[in-house]
Structures are given as structure tokens and as C-alpha cells.
Amino acid sequence: MFSQDVQTFLAVASAGSLSAAARQLNVAPMQVSRRIAALEEELGVRLFHRTTRSLTLTAEGEAFVPYARAMADAEAGARAELNPASGAASGVLRMTAPSGFGQSVVLPMLPGLLEANPELRIDLDVSDRQVDIVGQGLDLALRIAPLEDSELVAKKIAANPRLICASPAYLEKHGHPATLGGLDQHRCIQLNSVGRWPLVVDGKPIRKRIEGVITTSSVEAARTAAVQGLGLALLSYWDVFRQLADNSLVRVRLNDAAMEDLSVWAVIPSRRYVPNRVKVFLGALQQELSDLVERCGPPYGDQTPVPRLPE
Structure with a gap:
């Protein structure tokens, strides 16, 4: 009782x-x-x-x-x-996800997840701010940025490298930058959260200052501006994988610099008593990402995987 x-x-x-x-x-x-x-x-x-x-x-x-x-x-x-047999998820899954990843991956997968788990409810915070999942009473956080909460439990879900991209129309008009220095001759779209573009040169991380013709706090706005041909954008693979697949955006590769290697992480408060709704969601997410890679291509395309940054 x-x-x-x-x-x-x-x-x-x-x-x-x-x-x-x-x-x-x-x-x-x-x-x-x-x-x-x-x-x-x-x-x-x-x-x-x-x-x-x-x-x-x-x-x-x-x-x-x-x-x-x-x-x-x-x-x-x-x-x-x-x-x-009673393993279907139920209850309220309280979670947070970055805006770009939440909009492009998490929200589209929810109809199938909820249909398969009719007793499940989702309380989703789609935001780029870092939420205190313990203080907010959340079950799960999906994160892209490097992790700082050492007391939390994190599991890598998928590779998510940054990449420079632009519309075919922009590149036809302004050309493809081939080197790091060549970025200075191009119009760029800048995210407030990424003041300098993080790149890897000779295995070492650098921060490249760029002049933003458009500066925005929204990943969705930066992606839309790039599709409209307004400039080069530095975004992560899962922010733009659909646009890369339909060729509304093209990946731009530099001869003398590689992109920063990021990952999608699932962060939970504790290893003890992980709710079944979290396990079911993460299983569905990994299957969704696997299916998307099969349809749209892997994060690195035909490029050799970006070397990890030094510890």
C-alpha cells in the first residue's frame, strides 16, 4: 500500500x-x-x-x-x-535538449515513441542554456557542449562534429574558401554562444575570429540564414544533416584546418534507479540516429574523422 x-x-x-x-x-x-x-x-x-x-x-x-x-x-x-512484457514506458519523462538537436531530431521522433508507449508523457525543455538537472528534477539532459558536471553520469550517444556549411548559391557567387585565412574574405553567420570559431590546426585547438554579417542566438536562425545564401555558418552535424542530405547546404572543407569534434551526450543524475522511461527513450533515440545516418549519411561524410582535441 x-x-x-x-x-x-x-x-x-x-x-x-x-x-x-x-x-x-x-x-x-x-x-x-x-x-x-x-x-x-x-x-x-x-x-x-x-x-x-x-x-x-x-x-x-x-x-x-x-x-x-x-x-x-x-x-x-x-x-x-x-x-x-510490461516494459513499455510510462509516466512523465522530464528532459532538456539543445534547441537545434531538439528541433531536428528529438521532436520528429516523438510521435512514434508516444504511439509505442501510450502511457508515456514528455516534458521537454528545448533550450541552449545549461540546465541544473538535479535542481530542476529532470530525468535526462541531452548535451552537445563539453561536459562540466563531473558528479553526473554521461553516456556518449553519437558523434556530432562541427562543420562549416553554406548554400550552393552562396558558394557559386562567392567561391569556396580553401584555407583558414580564406575565411576572412567571406561573409559569416555567427552564433552568440560561439564568439570565435573553434578549429583544429596541426592537432592543436585554435579559436578563429570571424566577422559576422549576421549574429544570432538561435541555431535555427543561423541555419535558415545559411540556406538563404547569406553566408558561411559553423554548426554541428545534427543541426544541418537534413539540409546536407537535400543539398540545400554544402559542407565546406579547409585544407589547413579541421573542425572541432563534438558528441551528443545523454546525462542522467545517477546510475541508480534509472527510470524505465529514460531507458526506453534513449533506446529509441539511438535507433533514430542510426536510421538517420543510414538515410542521410554519417557525420564525417567521406572525410577522415576529426582527431580528438588534447585532454
């Missing part, structure tokens, strides 16, 4: 009222009230402030939320491990 009480607590905390939680759980409101009362008695604390008009978490209730989620996730994970 304790696990049912915990599930009820999470439903009430999420819904904000007993009646809404009852509808979500398909039980009577009185049953919800009794389960919350039983849980409070078991824990010896009051979890909610109740008035005739509102219901809010107490400080103890706020503190109990992550533990309740961990218990619910552990139970769901055990059921999935012990009974593979």
Missing part, C-alpha cells in the same frame, strides 16, 4: 488538487484523501497545506518529492526488468 500512497502523493503534487489527482488516477477523491493521510501518518510529517480553496506542498512535502519520484521509478524499473 505504501507504493500506492507514494504514487498518489506525486499525482496530487503534480495536479495541485485532490479532485484533479483523483481524475488522473481514476479513483474517488475520498480515496486520494485517505491515501495522503496514511502517507503523512507513516512519515510523521504533514505533506500538504490544505484550505477550502487551495492545496500546496509544505516544506517537508517539497523535500519528499525527489525521494517519492525515486521510489516510483525504482518500482517501475523493477517491474520492467522482472516482466519484460
Whole structure:
């Protein structure tokens, strides 16, 4: 019964009222009230402030939320491990992804994922800001930038090298830059987050200053500007793989410099009690990326893989 009480607590905390939680759980409101009362008695604390008009978490209730989620996730994970037939994902997957990768890869795969897992819900933050996944109570973060959170668990999902690209119309009009110095004669599209373009020369990382004819904070805007023929853009493979496949963008290679090697990383708070919904999502994501590479080509094309930057 304790696990049912915990599930009820999470439903009430999420819904904000007993009646809404009852509808979500398909039980009577009185049953919800009794389960919350039983849980409070078991824990010896009051979890909610109740008035005739509102219901809010107490400080103890706020503190109990992550533990309740961990218990619910552990139970769901055990059921999935012990009974593979019941391994479909369920519950709310709270996650964050970079804007470009989220728009080009994650969102298009969600219809199939949700159809295969009808009890699954997605709470997706598509943003280029680095989110504190522990503090925000997230299950998963997909990240492109080099990782800084040493206490988190990270798994490499796919290669995602940066590349310089431009539209065929731009290159026909302005020519192909062949060297690092040749970039100075070209119009460039600059992301606010990448003030200088990171490149690799003779195995060493450098930062190339460029003059942006357009500067934007949005990967989608930079990609659109490049497709429209407004200049060269430095983006990562999974930001532009569709445009490379349909030839609306062309990869530009330099003779004396290689591109920085990045990866797509899945970051989770802990190895313990990884929710089944996270495992199911990551399995679907890896399959999606494998299918896309087969249809659109590998990240490096016919180029020798970019050497890793020095540790």
C-alpha cells in the first residue's frame, strides 16, 4: 500500500488538487484523501497545506518529492526488468535538449515513441542554456557542449562534429574558401554562444575570429540564414544533416584546418534507479540516429574523422 500512497502523493503534487489527482488516477477523491493521510501518518510529517480553496506542498512535502519520484521509478524499473512484457514506458519523462538537436531530431521522433508507449508523457525543455538537472528534477539532459558536471553520469550517444556549411548559391557567387585565412574574405553567420570559431590546426585547438554579417542566438536562425545564401555558418552535424542530405547546404572543407569534434551526450543524475522511461527513450533515440545516418549519411561524410582535441 505504501507504493500506492507514494504514487498518489506525486499525482496530487503534480495536479495541485485532490479532485484533479483523483481524475488522473481514476479513483474517488475520498480515496486520494485517505491515501495522503496514511502517507503523512507513516512519515510523521504533514505533506500538504490544505484550505477550502487551495492545496500546496509544505516544506517537508517539497523535500519528499525527489525521494517519492525515486521510489516510483525504482518500482517501475523493477517491474520492467522482472516482466519484460510490461516494459513499455510510462509516466512523465522530464528532459532538456539543445534547441537545434531538439528541433531536428528529438521532436520528429516523438510521435512514434508516444504511439509505442501510450502511457508515456514528455516534458521537454528545448533550450541552449545549461540546465541544473538535479535542481530542476529532470530525468535526462541531452548535451552537445563539453561536459562540466563531473558528479553526473554521461553516456556518449553519437558523434556530432562541427562543420562549416553554406548554400550552393552562396558558394557559386562567392567561391569556396580553401584555407583558414580564406575565411576572412567571406561573409559569416555567427552564433552568440560561439564568439570565435573553434578549429583544429596541426592537432592543436585554435579559436578563429570571424566577422559576422549576421549574429544570432538561435541555431535555427543561423541555419535558415545559411540556406538563404547569406553566408558561411559553423554548426554541428545534427543541426544541418537534413539540409546536407537535400543539398540545400554544402559542407565546406579547409585544407589547413579541421573542425572541432563534438558528441551528443545523454546525462542522467545517477546510475541508480534509472527510470524505465529514460531507458526506453534513449533506446529509441539511438535507433533514430542510426536510421538517420543510414538515410542521410554519417557525420564525417567521406572525410577522415576529426582527431580528438588534447585532454
